[in-house]
Amino acid sequence: MSDAPLTPADCLTASAIAADVMAGTRSALEVAEACLAITAAREPEVQAFEYLDPALVRAQARAVDAAPKGPLAGVTVAVKDVIATKDMPTGQNSPRYAGCQTGVDAACVDTLRQAGAIMLGKAVTTEFAATNRGGKTRNPLDPRRTPGGSSSGSAAAVAAGMASIGLGTQTGGSTIRPASFNGIWGWKPTWNTISREGLKLYSLTCDTLGLYARDVADFDLLADVFDLDDAPRPDTLRGLRIGLCRTPVWDRTEPSMRDAMEQAAMILRAEGAEVITLDLPEIFNGLKDAHSVILGREGRTAFLNEVRNTPGIHDEFVALAENRRQITPAEARAAYGLADACRAALDDVMRGVDVIMTPSACGEAPMGLELTGDASMNSLWTVLQVPVVSAPGLLGPAGMPLGISFVTRRYTDRTALAVAGMAGEAFSRPLAAVA
Amino acid sequence: MSDAPLTPADCLTASAIAADVMAGTRSALEVAEACLAITAAREPEVQAFEYLDPALVRAQARAVDAAPKGPLAGVTVAVKDVIATKDMPTGQNSPRYAGCQTGVDAACVDTLRQAGAIMLGKAVTTEFAATNRGGKTRNPLDPRRTPGGSSSGSAAAVAAGMASIGLGTQTGGSTIRPASFNGIWGWKPTWNTISREGLKLYSLTCDTLGLYARDVADFDLLADVFDLDDAPRPDTLRGLRIGLCRTPVWDRTEPSMRDAMEQAAMILRAEGAEVITLDLPEIFNGLKDAHSVILGREGRTAFLNEVRNTPGIHDEFVALAENRRQITPAEARAAYGLADACRAALDDVMRGVDVIMTPSACGEAPMGLELTGDASMNSLWTVLQVPVVSAPGLLGPAGMPLGISFVTRRYTDRTALAVAGMAGEAFSRPLAAVA
Numbered sequence: 001m002s003d004a005p006l007t008p009a010d011c012l013t014a015s016a017i018a019a020d021v022m023a024g025t026r027s028a029l030e031v032a033e034a035c036l037a038i039t040a041a042r043e044p045e046v047q048a049f050e051y052l053d054p055a056l057v058r059a060q061a062r063a064v065d066a067a068p069k070g071p072l073a074g075v076t077v078a079v080k081d082v083i084a085t086k087d088m089p090t091g092q093n094s095p096r097y098a099g100c101q102t103g104v105d106a107a108c109v110d111t112l113r114q115a116g117a118i119m120l121g122k123a124v125t126t127e128f129a130a131t132n133r134g135g136k137t138r139n140p141l142d143p144r145r146t147p148g149g150s151s152s153g154s155a156a157a158v159a160a161g162m163a164s165i166g167l168g169t170q171t172g173g174s175t176i177r178p179a180s181f182n183g184i185w186g187w188k189p190t191w192n193t194i195s196r197e198g199l200k201l202y203s204l205t206c207d208t209l210g211l212y213a214r215d216v217a218d219f220d221l222l223a224d225v226f227d228l229d230d231a232p233r234p235d236t237l238r239g240l241r242i243g244l245c246r247t248p249v250w251d252r253t254e255p256s257m258r259d260a261m262e263q264a265a266m267i268l269r270a271e272g273a274e275v276i277t278l279d280l281p282e283i284f285n286g287l288k289d290a291h292s293v294i295l296g297r298e299g300r301t302a303f304l305n306e307v308r309n310t311p312g313i314h315d316e317f318v319a320l321a322e323n324r325r326q327i328t329p330a331e332a333r334a335a336y337g338l339a340d341a342c343r344a345a346l347d348d349v350m351r352g353v354d355v356i357m358t359p360s361a362c363g364e365a366p367m368g369l370e371l372t373g374d375a376s377m378n379s380l381w382t383v384l385q386v387p388v389v390s391a392p393g394l395l396g397p398a399g400m401p402l403g404i405s406f407v408t409r410r411y412t413d414r415t416a417l418a419v420a421g422m423a424g425e426a427f428s429r430p431l432a433a434v435a
Numbered sequence: 436m437s438d439a440p441l442t443p444a445d446c447l448t449a450s451a452i453a454a455d456v457m458a459g460t461r462s463a464l465e466v467a468e469a470c471l472a473i474t475a476a477r478e479p480e481v482q483a484f485e486y487l488d489p490a491l492v493r494a495q496a497r498a499v500d501a502a503p504k505g506p507l508a509g510v511t512v513a514v515k516d517v518i519a520t521k522d523m524p525t526g527q528n529s530p531r532y533a534g535c536q537t538g539v540d541a542a543c544v545d546t547l548r549q550a551g552a553i554m555l556g557k558a559v560t561t562e563f564a565a566t567n568r569g570g571k572t573r574n575p576l577d578p579r580r581t582p583g584g585s586s587s588g589s590a591a592a593v594a595a596g597m598a599s600i601g602l603g604t605q606t607g608g609s610t611i612r613p614a615s616f617n618g619i620w621g622w623k624p625t626w627n628t629i630s631r632e633g634l635k636l637y638s639l640t641c642d643t644l645g646l647y648a649r650d651v652a653d654f655d656l657l658a659d660v661f662d663l664d665d666a667p668r669p670d671t672l673r674g675l676r677i678g679l680c681r682t683p684v685w686d687r688t689e690p691s692m693r694d695a696m697e698q699a700a701m702i703l704r705a706e707g708a709e710v711i712t713l714d715l716p717e718i719f720n721g722l723k724d725a726h727s728v729i730l731g732r733e734g735r736t737a738f739l740n741e742v743r744n745t746p747g748i749h750d751e752f753v754a755l756a757e758n759r760r761q762i763t764p765a766e767a768r769a770a771y772g773l774a775d776a777c778r779a780a781l782d783d784v785m786r787g788v789d790v791i792m793t794p795s796a797c798g799e800a801p802m803g804l805e806l807t808g809d810a811s812m813n814s815l816w817t818v819l820q821v822p823v824v825s826a827p828g829l830l831g832p833a834g835m836p837l838g839i840s841f842v843t844r845r846y847t848d849r850t851a852l853a854v855a856g857m858a859g860e861a862f863s864r865p866l867a868a869v870a
Contacts, residue, residue: 103538107636110740192639195736201542201632204639227739227756229764301630304662305545321662329664329846333782340775347768411764 012038014075014164014218021064021074021116028074032061032118035076039120039162045143047136048157050081051088052121060118070116071225077112078157078166078212080150081122082129082200085109088119092200093127093135096310106198108167108209108226115225120163123153126372128306129169130202130299131316134369141183141400145365148178149372151210155182158212165222166212171202171295173361173378175210179390180403181365181373185424187211187219187417188378190410191385194226203298205339206291206382216421219389220414229411233418234354237271237426240419243278243353245407248285252376254363256396261359263394264404267426268357278353280346284380287342291383293335296320296327339383343410346384350409355419360403364396381405387413389420393427447473449510449599449653453551456499456509463509467496467553470511474555474597480578482571483592485516486523487556495553505551506660512547513592513601513647515585516557517564517635520544523554527635528562528570531745541633543602543644543661550660555598558588561807563741564604565637565734566751569804576618576835580800583613584807586645590617593647600657601647606637606730608796608813610645614825615838616800616808620859622646622654622852625845626820629661638733640774641726641817651856654824655849664846668853669789672706672861675854678713678788680842683720687811689798691831696794698829699839702861703792713788715781719815722777726818728770731755731762774818778845781819785844790854795838799831816840822848824855828862 012034020026036054043049057076064073084090084102091097109119124135129150137152139145140160147156151168155178158166168175170188179186187210194209201207213219234240244265253261265275299320307313307321319325350356359377366373381388387410390403404427406420447469455461471489478484492511499508519525519537526532544554559570564585572587574580575595582591586603590613593601603610605623614621622645629644636642648654669675679700688696700710734755742748742756754760785791794812801808816823822845825838839862841855 101538103536107737107740110744114740114743192733192736195636195740196639197636197737197740201630204627204631227735231764298627300662301627302542302632305542305549305630305632308549309545329666329844333845337775337779340772340779344772344775409764410768 012161012164013215014072014213014221015215017074017164018072018221022069028061028064028118029058031074031076032057035120035162042140042160042162046138046140046156046160048078048123048153048160048162049121050091050124050153053088056087057118057120064116064118070114071221072112073116075117075165076120076163077117078121078123078154078163079109079119080129080154080168081125082169083109083167084198085119085122088122090122093125094310096306104198107195109198111226117165123157123166125152126150127314128200128202129171129174132372134372138369139181139365142365145367145400146181146369146372148181148365150174151178152372155179155184155212158214159184164213165218168210168212169199170208170210170378170382171206172382173375176378176388176390176403176405177361177373177375179212180360180401183392183401185213185216185219185392186360186390186403188382188388189228189413190387193228193411193413201302203295203302205294205298208382216417216424219417223414223417228413231412231414233414237268237273237422240273240355241353242268242273242275243356244275245278245280245356245358247280247358247377247380249288249376249380252362252374253359256363257359257361257402260394260396260402260404264357264423264427268423271426276353278349278356280349283338283345284342286338287380287383288376290335290338291379293327293331294339294383296325297332343384346386347409355416356407358405358407360390360405364398364400364402381407386410387416389416391420391424391427393424447596447599448650449507449648449656450650452509452599453507453656457504463496463499463553464493466509466511467492470555470597477575477595477597481573481575481591481595483513483558483588483595483597484556485526485559485588488523491522492553492555499551499553505549506656507547508551510552510600511555511598512552513556513558513589513598514544514554515564515589515603516560517604518544518602519633520554520557523557525557528560529745531741539633542630544633546661552600558592558601560587561585562749563635563637564606564609567807569807573804574616574800577800580802580835581616581804581807583616583800585609586613587807590614590619590647593649594619599648600653603645603647604634605643605645605813605817606641607817608810611813611823611825611838611840612796612808612810614647615795615836618827618836620648620651620654620827621795621825621838623817623823624663624848625822628663628846628848636737638730638737640729640733643817651852651859654852658849658852663848666847666849668849672703672708672857675708675790676788677703677708677710678791679710680713680715680791680793682715682793682812682815684723684811684815687797687809688794691798692794692796692837695829695831695837695839699792699858699862703858706861711788713784713791715784718773718780719777721773722815722818723811725770725773726814728762728766729774729818731760732767778819781821782844790851791842793840793842795825795840799833799835799837816842821845822851824851826855826859826862828859
């Protein structure tokens with residue numbers, strides 16, 4: 001081990017690890033040992049992992065140390081357990097898949113490994129990443145509270161400092177909501193800019209790989225590895241036009257989030273940004289329902305084989321496969337049509353602003369582990385297929401984090417990352433500085 | 436073995452097998468032995484399979500015979516080798532995946548097995564089902580000609596009588612074109628009404644599971660097993676309004692297909708149908724390019740990990756991953772927008788007709804095995820995500836088959852199946868009857 005101690009608070013970001021391992025000042029094995037030590041200390045309380053084999057982690061680290069260094073050399077990754085891994089089981093929190101070996105890596109894992117990343121373990125998910133029924137994972141900031149879901153374990157593992165990067169998925173609000181609840185960075189890239197191959201399927205239209213980190217700079221590194229499109233990266237908040245979007249589901253927010261949005265607007269104005277109210281056109285009023293119809297129509301297809309082959313499967317999957325809501329072809333076509341129209345309309349709306357600012361969750365992480373919270377703030381942006389970056393830094397009355405989402409047009413993830421990065425930095429400064 | 440000999444021409448349809456096995460007049464093992472015998476006779480010339488283990492086929496058949504009978508009991512299925520199977524390797528015609536064991540079945544295979552079907556073997560595909568470079572498979576009707584692709588082996592196996600059902604995929608014209616070239620029934624269901632989980636990913640927007648059979652009634656059986664939406668099923672051609680659609684790519688058709696379309700119209704009119712010319716609105720003129728841009732944008736995502744991890748991979752995949760066409764975000768958004776608009780426009784167009792009739796291929800199967808033919812006639816309907824059923828029955832000047840496609844609105848596959856079924860029956864009657 002080198003002299004510099006590894007702690008969650010400082011050097012365990014992906015950027016720091018990769019720089020050190022590349023420079024030879026730290027080995028991947030040292031990083032792995034540090035992550036394993038933190039995990040050993042925190043995991044009994046947090047319960048982020050479904051599967052973690054220290055010997056396998058060390059073997060991966062040794063292989064990284066023996067190979068030419070990639071841009072993510074030594075970076076540890078918590079992999080949501082609906083994402084296939086060739087050397088660890090992929091259980092999907094379903095009795096049918098307990099211990100299931102897929103033989104191949106998901107495309108995203110394949111790409112991360114090629115860049116030198118180390119898969120730390122399989123992180124807890126709700127069943128098939130498709131329910132609000134909580135898993136065993138506790139919020140590292142307050143173990144009485146949910147970490148959110150369905151990417152519960154990945155978010156908690158990153159928040160607790162066990163892994164530098166978390167892989168999640170989002171179909172409703174499964175990446176961005178846990179980012180908010182755990183006080184970390186969350187990124188839902190533009191739909192289908194990172195391959196979904198090897199992720200459990202629920203909705204082809206909405207499912208998106210999601211990412212967690214404790215430093216927004218880590219996302220820049222990932223954007224390079226995954227070859228995201230180039231886009232303008234503003235280097236100052238001054239003069240930026242930021243559209244504060246309350247969305248048609250604003251009534252679902254709690255006072256804590258309304259206060260946080262006001263506070264965020266005040267801070268960004270103090271930084272010289274122009275924060276304007278952005279009202280979505282009327283057509284967006286139907287989008288939450290369209291998202292729900294699309295999930296119903298696509299979930300019917302996705303879970304047919306699971307329902308036929310899993311005796312005792314939870315009734316919510318049976319209801320999907322049986323189309324118990326009786327979604328008609330006409331309703332499905334109309335829902336797709338509305339989502340398509342809103343995507344085009346958003347492109348128009350966004351011509352007036354550089355970025356949209358909107359809540360990452362309804363409020364602070366709720367008490368209890370039974371349910372993972374409300375995805376209302378996220379599902380619109382998911383079905384719109386736009387990039388969303390959730391910035392931490394603000395706190396609610398219970399002392400729990402409140403994330404603010406930054407949204408841009410499809411394929412301009414790098415713009416959202418740049419603006420969210422500067423905003424998050426401003427949010428994290430002592431309040432007195434802006435009061 | 437029962438006294439009735441099994442031959443491709445009569446009793447090896449899925450419907451006949453399932454009825455016999457259900458009634459107890461034939462065992463699944465007898466069916467399997469018959470299919471293996473036909474395969475042994477035909478495979479040396481046709482080369483439809485990448486992997487076929489007779490012992491595994493017999494073991495599946497014995498298990499089917501020992502279990503309660505499902506609706507597909509004993510039905511043999513050729514599985515395209517980009518579709519995951521838990522008990523056979525999934526090689527994708529890629530050196531990287533030679534012998535690869537996925538551990539889990541694709542969702543469609545899972546559902547078929549649950550209904551009693553037997554997976555006969557893994558059928559030849561072009562690499563990743565994403566190229567026009569031919570595989571080893573020969574057209575069973577003329578071994579000098581391509582069977583089409585990328586679902587080459589599945590189509591040839593069904594045409595040669597080795598399997599009753601073939602599983603293919605379609606991203607451009609990979610299911611419907613081979614159906615035409617091999618003189619069998621082909622069905623590309625409405626996008627995402629049968630799960631794509633476990634199929635190699637190229638384009639989320641276009642990839643669709645495709646199906647082959649030698650009797651359209653087999654598709655009705657499959658529609659039930661996969662729980663496709665109900666839709667009107669006309670029981671006579673008389674009075675049906677059929678829109679003859681030449682599409683904006685009509686100039687790619689050969690004289691043989693133009694003649695076949697005229698002949699088809701004449702036959703259907705003789706049956707009492709009203710065949711009218713259907714011109715697509717001007718907006719459809721850009722759809723072929725939009726399909727190409729969408730494949731470029733989505734292929735870039737899909738093949739990134741393969742390119743990074745497969746030394747010597749064919750340059751066409753490198754070109755995709757590198758976005759060598761330099762498709763911009765604005766072009767991608769515009770292509771999606773145009774495809775969305777055409778989907779909505781087609782719903783309007785189709786209010787005037789019961790079904791669209793259009794070519795399944797440019798002409799007869801070309802000579803040679805290097806290339807699998809031209810997908811121009813299919814890609815429009817693929818990106819429109821509508822159901823397409825290709826009916827055999829007509830022949831070209833070289834004596835090779837020419838398929839006619841029947842297209843309806845999304846989720847009305849059963850209408851397309853019913854109309855195509857009656858049309859195919861009419862096409863197959865001696866010409867003198869209508870001349």
